[in-house]
Every structure is written in structure tokens, then in C-alpha cells.
Amino acid sequence: MEQQPNIRSATPFPTGRGQRSSLWKEVGRRFIKKKMALFGLIVLIIVFLFSFVGPFFSPYTTVGTNTQAIHQAPSLSHWVGTDHLGRDVLTRLMLAGRISLTVGLGAMALAVTIGGILGILAGYYRGIVDQIIMRLADVLMTLPGLPLLFIMAAVMSEWRVPAEQRLYIVMVMLSLVNWPGLARLVRSQVLSLREREFMQATDALGLRDRRKVFNHLLPNVVPLLIVTATLSVGGAILSESVLSFFGLGVVPPTASWGNMINTANTLIDFTNRPWLWVPPGLAIFITVIAVNLLGDGLRDAIDPNMKSR
Amino acid sequence: MTNKPVVMEVNHLKKYYETKASFFNRQSELVKAVDDVSFVIHEGETFGLVGESGSGKSTIGKSILNLQPLSAGEVVYRGKNLHRLSKAEMRKVRPRIQFVFQDPFSSLNPRLRIGDALAEPLLDHGLATKKTVRQKVLETMELCGLPSYHVNKFPHEFSGGQRQRIGIARAVIMEPDFIVADEPVSALDVSIQAQIINLFNELQEKKKLAFLFISHDLSVVEHLCARIGVLYLGTMMELADRDRLYENPLHPYTKALLSALPVPDPTHKKERILLKGDIPNPASPPTGCKFHTRCPLAKDRCQKEVPAFREAEQGHFVACHFV
């Protein structure tokens, strides 16, 4: 553990108190100016609080089936009604949020990590490393996504994974499908960064590879990663719901927004019991919009076109 | 002329780029960016390289410092053939030979503070410890005319001239004995230009550095360089001491350059040699003397024969049939 490639360790100049604006502070300042993005952030925070803190305020338990109170319309005791097992939809909505948000963020983080690292490696080392990584990505990209998920779901279920961990497998599956595209994106960015003069400058200074990659390449790929990441969060939440549609997502009775909508997959529920599908639908919609607004804002804030003057 | 030791010796340097002519035409074109150029630079000397945009100046600079592979020729730095060194050996030599990039902004990592950018190579090469590095960075910044309060700023917070000085500081801080400075002033306006020229003069005096100074501005080069080479389409056209070159240019291209240089004096109406035509495509350079398409003196012979690069007077080399 001697020489960790740590960006901060190389900083003998701790940012002084105040006055001088650091890059991130400036990003923050610009970000706050973007009203839409700020709005997105606030909404997202609310959604998080709703999901992770909300259930503590609910009088209903996590599973709490009650076969005497099925399909009740919204009332004072059940603000958004009950489902086909008499469970409180609001409580389930909050709990489902934990799953959906975790899957969304987790799948995104994984895909971004895998795609980011492989993309950087491919772009930086080129040659054989590039060939191997990119051919792998090509091959994965030739497989249509949904079938691939199916296959993996079937295989994983054979490996008897405990129910609590299914969630993580869904995340892994989604990120496995998504990384090749991201790796491509990052790679092309790195290829062009490589040609930038500041990378040539690191050559001229004779820096070690590790330093080049971690101190110079990585920070410049981060904005791209942030934007793709925020864009893919929504996608992942939706994909989880698609997996649920085919019974491949999280295992019931665990709720996710996706499988909550699924319980209303007949025209009868659709027409007669909107409280079953409107809340989770709205939750996904709001989250996706919030995350995308946030992504747009972050991109703008981080990429100020680097105006020279 | 000088008996100072040679720092850098460039022999028959060639650098060809392969480019694809068009998408469906797979026959790649060979851009002869640098075509057989030789010169030496002595200790403490500033060698100027002039020539219009695209004539191969930066390419020479980068090739010398082994920032890109060569097509042919050799570069010898204090007895070591740079392009034959192993990766580890090269890393040892790196701090001794430095490069100041043409475009200071693009050669600085936009997300690295200046202090870190300067400290990083020192730490990486073990030339300073974490304790001493700060002092060293601040000293160098001072030397290059950057007040110490800039140390925590990001590149985009500087003006062009300041950035250029950061680039210079980054080279100087390694205490090299040879620096390639690639057009450090041509993108700047006059007052900043002047600051940098002054800085170079000072450094050279204080640290006895050898420079390869690349520029296309003859008036700047005159201020700085002891010897000057004139490049046209990757080929050296003329090479001489400063005074000889400016007082007695031999090559018609050098003459044209000097005469075309606008003089900041509205009353000065001088005779100007107007060249005709455009700079030829470097992928299909003219046969014979590369300059013949624009040369006022061109004869049939120039189309066919490549003029030799010969010593016309003592220490004054030129490649022209008519000198």
C-alpha cells in the first residue's frame, strides 16, 4: 500500500480558506444557478427521504397482508388504498422506492465503473488491450439486450441466490448489458484526450503510467461519466421493471416500483383501481425526470466550455 | 564558431505522417513533415527555427524530445541516441530535456491546479520531497514572473501570457539543460510577447540553458537567437548566425519573409517581395526545389534538381541553386 494513486496525496497545496475558487466550488456555484437542475436535485432528495425514511412513519408493517381489506380505494386510513393482498399501497410504494432507487443507482454505478475502467484501459493502452476489451464489448453488443437478461436470469436463478441478493444480481445484469456502450464512449473520449497536448505534456515530463491515468485521464472523463450515469439511472429503474414484467426481477413479496405496476397489468385494474398503478408510475416518472434534470445541470456546470478568458 | 560542447545533435531527421487521402481511397498519402534536417545546438545557445505554419517546426521539436517516433535519422543528446533508449532510461533523461508547448492552454490539464501541475513531475521523479516541493514550486513561479498567490488556481483562471509562463515554469522547474520552446509567443499580443521574450533572455543568462526556439515571427527570433534555421515544407532552406541571416539573407524565401514582415511604422514604405501562389500541399510537395513554385528566381532547373544544402559562407548554409 505504499504509493496509492491518490489525487489528493499529490497536493502539497491545500486549497486555502475561501477567496480562491476551486473547480468544484465553482461547479457548485454554477449548478445552483441552474434552477431546473436544482429543482431536480431537491425532488430527488425528497424521493429518497420518502423511500428510506418514510416507512418509519407508516403505521403499516412491511409485509402486512390483510385479506379482509383487499383492493380498497384510497381512504383516510389508507391514503392511496390497498392492493390485492390488502397491503397499504403507500407503505409499499416507499419500500419499493428503496429497491428501485438502489437498483437504479447501483446498476448505474456498476456500469459506469466497469465501462469507465475498461474504456480508459482500452483507450489508453490501445493495441492488444484495446482489441480484447473492444471485441468483448462488440460481442456483448451483438447480443440483443433483453434475451441476454433472460438468459442470465435463468442461469443465476439456478445458482440459488438468496432472495435478498436477487436485487444485486438484477443490478449486475443490468450493468453487464450496459457497460459495452459506455466503454465505447469512454474509450473514444480517452482516445481523443490522449491526443490532447496536455497528455503529450505528461509524456514530456516522463510521468509514470499510473499517474497519467489517474491524475490526468480520469478527471477529464468524469464529466462524461456523470452525464451518462444520470441518464442511465432512469433506464435502469425502467429495466428493472421490465425484468419484473417477465418475472425476472426481484422476488415477490419484495416490492419494486416496476413490479407494483405489474400487479395492475390487467385492463380491469387499469380502469377500476388507478391507485394501484398511478403512484408507482408517477414515482418512476418523477425520479427519471429529476435525475435527468440533475444530469443536464451537472453537465452544464462541469463543462463550462472552459472559456479561456 | 563556438567551442562550447554540443548538447543536441540532430542528424538527417525525417518524419513522415501517413494520412488517408479520402475515405474510399485507401492509398495513404505520405506527408513529409520533416525531410532530412540536420543541425546542432551547443550548451547555453539559443537556436531559432523559423518557417511558416505547417513547415514542420513543431514536428522537429517533438521528434527531438522523443515525443513521437521518427521515420529516419537520429537525435543525440549528450552522446545518447534518444530514440534508442529503453523506457526506463528515457524516463531518467526526461527531466533534463523539456518542452514548452505551442499552445499553453491545451497542454495544461484543465482540472489540475497550477501548483500541483508544477509539483507533480518533481515528485514523480523524486527530484523533491513533499516537504521541499512547495518551496521549489514557489521559487520557480517567482522566477517565471508568476506571483505565488496563483498557486492554487486552475489553468482557465489565467491569461494567455500567464499560462505561457506556467508552461515555461513547468519546463524550468525540472532544471533541464535543454528546452524546446515551440512558438511560445506567436499566439499572444505584443505586450505579453515582450514579457516572455524577456523571461527567456533572463533564464538563459541565469541558468545557461540551451534552447531550441521555434517561431515564425522573424522579429522575435532576432531578439533571442544566436543561430537561426529557416524551414520550408519540412526542409531546411538556410541556416546561419543571426547577424548574417538578417543582414545578408541568401535564400529567396528568407528574403521574402524578411521583406513581407510588416513594420510598425506607417511612413516606412519599403520594397516588398510579393510571393505568388499558395503553400503547396505537403503531401505532394513540388519536385526539385520545394520552393520553386513560389520563387521569383525559379528556373527550369529548380523543378528537376533538389538543391544541395551547402555552406555558402563560413557558418552560413543554404539550399539554393543560385547562391
Next chain:
Amino acid sequence: NTEMGADDSTRSVEENGENEEEPTVVEDVKVKAADPSSSPALASNRGNTVVVGLQEPGGIFTPHFNTSGYDGNVQAVMFPPLVDINEKGEPFGRLAEDWDISEDELTYTYYLRDDLKFDDGSPLTANDVAFTVTLLFDPDYPGTTDLTETNLVGGLDYKEGDADSIAGIHVIDDQTIEFQLEEPNARALTLLGGTVLSENYYGEKYEKGDLDYMSDYHLKPLGAGPFKFEAYHPGEEIRFSANEHYYNGKPEVDTFVYRTTEGDSQQFFQTGELDYSGFVATKDNFELLESMEFANIDLYTSSNYSYIAFNHESEVFKDPNVRIAFNLGLDRQAYIDARFQGYAQLANVPVSPISWAYTDEIEAFPYDPEEAKRLLDEAGWKEGPDGIREKDGQKLTVYFFTTDGSGSNDIFVTLAQENYKDIGVDFQIEQMDFNALLARVDNGDHDLVSFSTTMQPDPHIGVQAFHSSHTGNTFKGYKNEEVDRLIEASVAVSDLDARAEAYHELYEKLKEDPPIILLNYNKSLAATNARVEGFEPNGFRGISLSLENLRVVDTP
């Protein structure tokens, strides 16, 4: 208020589980359309054509060769068997006018109707029957009809040896055919008296041991049913026209269409694309159909049922008391009520209540968690610190495999998990598609697995797999000599009363050593656009028997 009504019908179970009231199960009913004239124009303008929804078949319309059950539905339109079964599960003659079973039950003689014709006008004779049975014993036969069970004399010689014909088949004359069995088997009547392939047509290129050529005929069926094949548009529809050569006379309807529908077909019936459609029997669907005033509704009990099978090779379930505890510990009635709201019935024996073999004298296991706990304790499964039972340091965790846990089908898994947790069982749910489920059950990866039977024309189908000699994998490891004997007895005679008695005894035995957890008998819900008359779906054969009686009436 209908919501209240639902509450009334939902039964509540008191803590002690004793104070049970009879559950309310909705009676089978037929409801006439309130306003036939409200039929959508799309249907009313269709003329003398009837359209029925069907899941996409595989496109193999040769009987015995299909791989998908939906192909079977298509075949049923064109291929009547010699002997069919009626709505009570009793055999009756179709192509065969009558049959004889010898005293020793080893000789089966079928008497075909006079003048039988395939739909191209060619005659249908006993030779065709012989050809069909022979074909099914061909070593290269790739389908799933398995006649070895009938113990036909010479069948195995043909299949595995080099006999070039089957010794037990005797064509007496064009209308009479006789089969010789080695041992009696009550099922032989319908198995041998199945659908008939034309020898002239399907057998033209037949050579023993090579059936590859058959695939050329899969999309060009030649049958003798009420309708003959017209056209197949994969993914869209299969079109039939009335068969003038049908033995019961040409049907009134000119054209019959099976239209492909996946999953929910409500919208298609509602918009008039379908004249007849089956629905999942639920309160929701029933009410919905009532609200469509042009719909004749038919609620009937099907011959299938749902159950949960144990993995009998698992140590946990070797002890019959543990299996009984699992039966007692599950509040099946609550599940059925929540899921079907009265539109299904708790199963007590492994045969449908519409079958002649059914009895209500054997009681279903009650919901009795206390007794379940006691049995588990007795079996050595003691409650651990986390509430989950343990034995020899091993937790009582069971893996339950199911295909339908998603969407609104999560009712069972959710409730079962709660119920079993109450008695100290950690119930883990594994959801997968049917094929994977079967493969993994084959491997014995499961502890419990949920199944629903197909329609069961014979009660034997429901129990045959409990026989220890049965090599099917689901009940591998289940062995009870008494049960074996009773199963054998139930097919040893062909008299239905005698068989019924044998079954009752068997069911009693099975309750003591339960191989499965019975869940529910299903009901089926069907709706007909009132412009069509004659649909009489039954729990054994669906609509196939009534197709020949269809009639389009002008809605007033």
C-alpha cells in the same frame, strides 16, 4: 355494494382454527346476455363466421406430433377420436359407433360408423386406425403420445425389435378393428381409440424407422372433424371451413377461426374481435363480463387442479408427518379466497369434482398451525433462536419453485411465506419459467414446487406418477406399497364404478402419506358473444365437442 359482498364471501379463520364455517364457493352458472344487440359492430357484421381466441400454436397440425398444447386445440377441430369422453368424464363413441371389451379385458374391439370419410372425401376405415397405432409405435416416432402403457401385444417388438407389424392389431373388416392386450388396462379404451390419420395420405411414404417426411404434412392436415383446414397465418389465425363429409352432418357455421391471442384477451372480446373467449375465473372478470351486455357467460368447473409437490428425495420430506404438517400449516382457503374470491374451490382429493372418481367424503386438511407445529416438533424440528426450526444444526429452509410469482400472481407466495413463517419454516421463493422449473425439478434442486395439471380426461393421470415404478421425476423417491397397489387396482378393471371405488380407497391412503399439497380446483370462465349459439364448454374437453353445433343467430 359489491365490495361488501366480497367481504362476506371471504372467510376469516379464528385463531384456534376450529370454528370453521363452510366457505362460499360460487356455483357454476350460465348467464344470458342482457342485451344481445349491444354487440360491437365488428362482431355483428362478421356473418356466418365464428372467431375464437387461442394462444399461438406451434404450427404442427398432425395429431400426436405436436409439441404445444395449443396445436392440440387446433387438431381437435379436425380430428375426432374413435372414443371421446363426455362432460362427466365418461367415454362415448364418436368415430366408433360402439366397442366391446372382452371378459378378461384383454381384447378391445371397435366398430366404426358406416360411411366415414376424411374431409377430402376419401373413406376412413379400420386400416387407418391400424396405421395410426402402428405409427405411434415406430422407433422414430418423436411425439409425446405414449401407447406402451396400453400393453398392446407386439407393440414393443415393433418399437424395439425388428417386427414389421404389430401382432396385437387385427383389422377384422373396414369397420371393425381388434386390439390384443397383454395385461388389462382401463385406459386402453381411449388411448387406442384416439384420433385417426389417413393411411393413404400420411402413410404414403411410410417406412418403419423413418418419420422425417411427416413434417411435410404438419401444415396440411387431413382430418374428419366438423371443420376442415383452410389456411394458417402464423401469429394471426387458423381458418377452417365446414366439412360436408363430417359424420354428424355439415355444421351450420361456414367458417371457424382460431385467432392468436397472447395473455389477456379481454380487449379482443370486448371490441368484438372474438366471439368466444376464455377468461381466468375471478370476480373481477365475472363482473366485467356482466357489464358487457352482449356476453353469454358460462362459469364451469374444470377437470384440472393446482397442487404443490414435495421433493421426496429431500431428507426433510421423508417423514410423512412433516408433509402433513406442511399441509396443515398453510391456510389454503385464505389464499383461494384472496386470489379467486369464490371462483375456485379448495381441493380435497387429486381429482376434479366433475369427475366420476370424485368423492367429498374425504376431508381436506384444515388450516391448523398448532397441529402443524406439534408434528414438526415431533419430527425433531425444534424452534431455533430466530424462530426458524432446526434439526441437527440444519435450518428448516425450503425452496419453493414457481412459475408465477410476478404481477398479481404473487398472492400465493406472499401468503405461504407468512403462514410458514408462523410455524417456523423459512420459505424461500424461486421464480423461473416453466421449462427451467421442470429441468431443475428433474435435478432435484427444489423442496417444493407448484404445478397445475392439464385437463384430465382420466383420473389415472392425476395419480399415476405416485406409483413407485413411475420414472417421471417429480415424485421420485415417493414410495408407498399400499398406494402402488391401489393405483394398479384402479386401472385393472374398466368398469367405472369399480374404478371409482378403487380411487376412493387410494385417496384415503394418500391423505395419510401425502405426496402433494392440494390447492384448488379451478373454475373456468367463458364468454360468448350472444350472436353465436351452441358453445357448450366442458371441464374435460373445452369447446371441441360443441363446435359441430355452432350457429350464428341474428341478434335482435
Next chain:
Amino acid sequence: MGKPILQVSNLRTCFQTDEGSVKAVDDISFSVKQGETVCLVGESGCGKSVTAMSIMGLLQGQASVTGRMELAGNELTTLSKGEMRRLRGNELAMIFQEPMTSLNPVLTIGEQMIEVLLEHKPISKKQARMKALELIKRVGIGREEQVLKSYPHQMSGGMLQRIMIAIALACEPKMLIADEPTTALDVTIQAQILELLKQLKDSQGMSMLLITHDLGVVAEVADYVVVMYAGKIIEQGSVHEIFFNPKHPYTKGLLQAKPVIGQRKKKLYTIPGQVPPLIDLKPSCYFADRCSHCMDICLDQAPSLINDGDEEGHRVACWLYEKVAQ
């Protein structure tokens, strides 16, 4: 020299940015006479290009432009969008700073030249083509047929710069704004282009506003010089006056800093410091903190542009001279 063809008065251009309001051009006035070449000089970022763009009316939606700009009697700020459009490229043309990026990469040179002619002149396509060929010849590029069919990337920087000039000249404008038309070029090519512009001025009586920071170029082509610093005009006068009698310390500094062949010095003169950021400037002389003659008043009051009396048209904005005038 004739009457003023372009009269700019009190032009102010402000950009609203996230950081605040950028006064890129701050209350400037000048005029260009018929057939005259006015040079706009100043350090990088002092607002030269923005001035040009404001006159062209190309900043709509991005910046607030106020003031009066009169072109041959037409008040540009009151023109409708359509009228302004008809004027642009026709009577008022502009050459942009960066030829490489200023031409559409996916259209041929020909298309881009012809479309402007078709837009403004009542001629047929064929005639427009002929005219385009002629223009290419005029700016000194041979092989005109071939050039017409080429895409921008197939041309060198110098050729593109001349094509930009050709496009600007296509409709024979009365007024040409050339924004650093030679910065990217080699001195030999630069000389060619300056020569061409001079010829046009003489042959067509075209007026020109030339933006540059190269004092050599100014000396060669300008009749009149306007010196800008941080969005303001700090000095203006005839080319002679500016070069031989500069008043403002900044102008003086600029002239001194320029290295001149044959006049080698040990150390070049430099102006210390740098241009202040243009955001939220307080009233003061913006040059004050770099000025060696800085006085108290310079720090809290902006000097106005005054006529220094010496010669018609030589004006300077500096407190040093304000005092003299008083």
C-alpha cells in the same frame, strides 16, 4: 476622404452570464468614412470582435446591444429583422477571425459562395456561378473550377481566408468588416491579402473596419486607428498620430513592446499586469492598475474620451490629458 459611411455612437454590448454581466463593449463611438480604412486595435479580449458583431447585428438573443449605428443613412438598430438580413452580406459584409471554422464543413465552397449571391442579387444560378469563379480568381486562388467543387477541409488556411474574403466581397459591399483576417497566416500570404484588400478599397471605394492586434499590419493599411482597452476606446486618431504621437500610456506601451527588426534591445518593454476581467467593473480607468502614471483620480473615476486639440480627430481617454485640457 468622403462622408462617414458608418457612424457608431454610444455602442454598448452586455452579455448576461452566470457570473454576472459582462460589459464587452462599453459606450464607444467612432465613424468610418467612405473609402477609408479604420483599424481597431487592442489587446486580446478587449472587445474588438464584439464591436464588429454588434454592428453586424449578430448578437441578437445573446447580448443586449444599445446605441446607434448608422450605415449610409440607415439606422441599423431600428431596422426589422428582415431588412437587417437583406443588408447583411450585401452592403455590409464581414470576414471572420477563424476561417477554418467559419465555413460549413459539409457544403462545397461553390454552394456557399453562390447562395449568398442568389440571396441578394437578382441573378440566375448560372450567372452566380460565373460570378463566383471570377471572385475566386480575384482573391488570387487559381484552379477556380476545382475550388468551387471542393469542401473547406480540402483547402489550406490561407485559401480559406481568401474564400471568406471572396464571400464577403461577393455582393460588392459598401462596408467591409474584417476581423483579424491575417492572424492565422504566414507573413508572405498575409502580405498578399493585405495587398488585395488595398486594391479593392481603391478600385471600389469600399470602406473597411479592420480589426487586428498586429501593429505592423496597422501601420501598413490603416488610415485611422481606434485603440480599445477593456471595452472602451482609450485613444483614436490618424495612423500617423497614433504611431508618432501616442498619448495614452497603453498605446505607448503597445508600441514600445513590439520587437522591431534591426532595433534589438537587451530587454523589451512590457506593460505589467493584465486586462481586468470585464465583469462588474467599478468606475475607474481600467488601465489604472497597470499604468505607471496612475493617479488617485484614475482609481475612482473613468476618464472620458476627449479631443486632445493637437489634431483633428485625435482623441484620448486619460486623466493625464484631461488635466492638460482643463
Next chain:
Amino acid sequence: MGNYFIKRLLYLIPTLIGASILIFFLYSMIPGNFIDSDPNLTAERKAELYALYGFDQPTIVRYFVWIGNLLKGDLGYSLQFQRPVSEVLGHYIWSSFIVAGASLILTWGIALMVGVVSATKQYSFYDAAVTVLVFAAMATPSFFLGLIVIKIFAVDFGWFPAGGMTTSGVEYSGFAYMKDVLEHMILPVLVLTMLGIGGLTRYFRTNMLEVIKQDFIRTARAKGLREKVVVYKHALRNALLPAITLFAFELPALFSGAIITEQIFNWPGIGAIYMQAFSVRDYPLLMGFTMFIAVLTVISNLIADLLYGVADPRVRVK
């Protein structure tokens, strides 16, 4: 050209070999097979059938048999349909194609329009409204969108058929048939379009906003060109360039069917068939289809590169 093309084609080989290996082994890892899907089979019968279909051989051997047949152009024989895979695909792919094609055209058309308007009226009400709508479409699960559309347009209003490709029970031909199919197409196309439009619209908007900032647009304005000419001739053309790659990427999607949408609308497309084949483990069909898509993907990547080169005069592939 020729040389380069051959080189590119050669590059495809390792990718396709990799894809074939991955496809084959992934599918072979799925539990279950065709024969297992009948629970009533006895073990003996099962073993017989295994041998009959060759399932009893080692995976490697089966891979080589499969790839060998593939190389001969034989995609295999569908177990479920008892017909050659190519024949089955040939039938269903086209019905998927017409829906996907129609929706592709619509999606691109609308995305283009939105891009143009957003670029010319950035931050306007219109821009904001479109953005929200686009996000809404992006945020709706496909099956759900399908349900909504069926409920509203088919059941309640009865404007369009609820599903299928033709009206059953009637025999149309010629123009009437086309009209019938067209009517049935509307809803699935609508759903597919709404699903696809989100990303693309964002993409075009960004592209247009990027292009409109470029210097040459300023030049075009300085030339006094009409705004329409500036936007459509100068800006749009450049904004479309990077989309060409994207367009080629969409090609395989044209043939791969929309599993969920097709299922919901009963559209006789390859997506629905894929699901069905999956549920009975019709491996020859599954693998044949997946391989077909893999080949298409690889080819369209190639086409994308080539097209880009044709469309953008600047492109010089290094």
C-alpha cells in the same frame, strides 16, 4: 476501397466467432430444454427423445455441429415449428419489420422536428413542454404504455383495433388488406415511437444546440441568409452527421422485434415468437435468431462507418 473493405470484413470474423461462442454457451447454460417442457413424459421416453434430437452429446460437439451448419448457411431446424429456422424467421421478421420501420421513420421525423425547434427556440415554453413530454415517454414502462393506449384508443374510443395484424374472420385482399394492416399497425407503432423518441429527441436537441453555436452558422447569418436556410441547410445537415451512426445502429433493431410491445398487441412479430421459443427452449430457433441479429449488428456497424465516411466530407479514418 476494396482493400479496406476486405480488411474491415476480416475484422468481423473474430467478433462473430466470439459472438457465436457466447451465444451458444449462454443458451446452453439455461436450465431446461425442449424435451423437458412436457412433464408427462416418462424417463425412458425422454432418453429416447434426447438421443433423437442429439441432446445427449457434449456441449462442445453440439457447438461444432451447429457452427458447421451455420457456415453452410443452415440456421438449423426449429423444434417447435418443425420447420427450418430460416423459414420461421423469414415469416415473422417482416411483420416486425414493418412496425419497427414505421416507428423508426416516425421517431426520427419527430425527433428531428423537436431538435430543430428546440435549437431555434431554446428555453422557450415549447422547448420545456417537449422536454417534459419526452421525459414522460422515457419514464413509462413499455407494457404500461401499451395498456394505456389499448384502453383509450381501442376499448374506450374504438378508433383502432386492439391488437393483431388483420381483422379475423374476414378475407381482405389488395388495397383493403393493406388498409386493414395499416389500421392494426397504428397503436403498436404509436407505442414504439413513444418509447423510442425520448433518447433520440434529447440527442438531436443537443446536436442542434451544439451546431447552432458554431462559427459557420454565424457566417451564414452574416451572409444575410434566411433563417430557414440557416437552420435547415446549414445547421441540420451538420447535426445529422453524427446521427448517421446512430441510424445504422437501429438497423438490427428493425429486425429484432419488440418483445413486449408485440406481446401486448398480439402482433405476429419475431419478438413474440422469440418469447415463445424461449419458453419451450427451441434452441435452434433462439440461437439462429440471435446469431442473425449478431450478424446484422456487426454489419450495420460497418455500414455506419462507411456511411459516415460518405456523408461527411471531412472524415478520414485513421
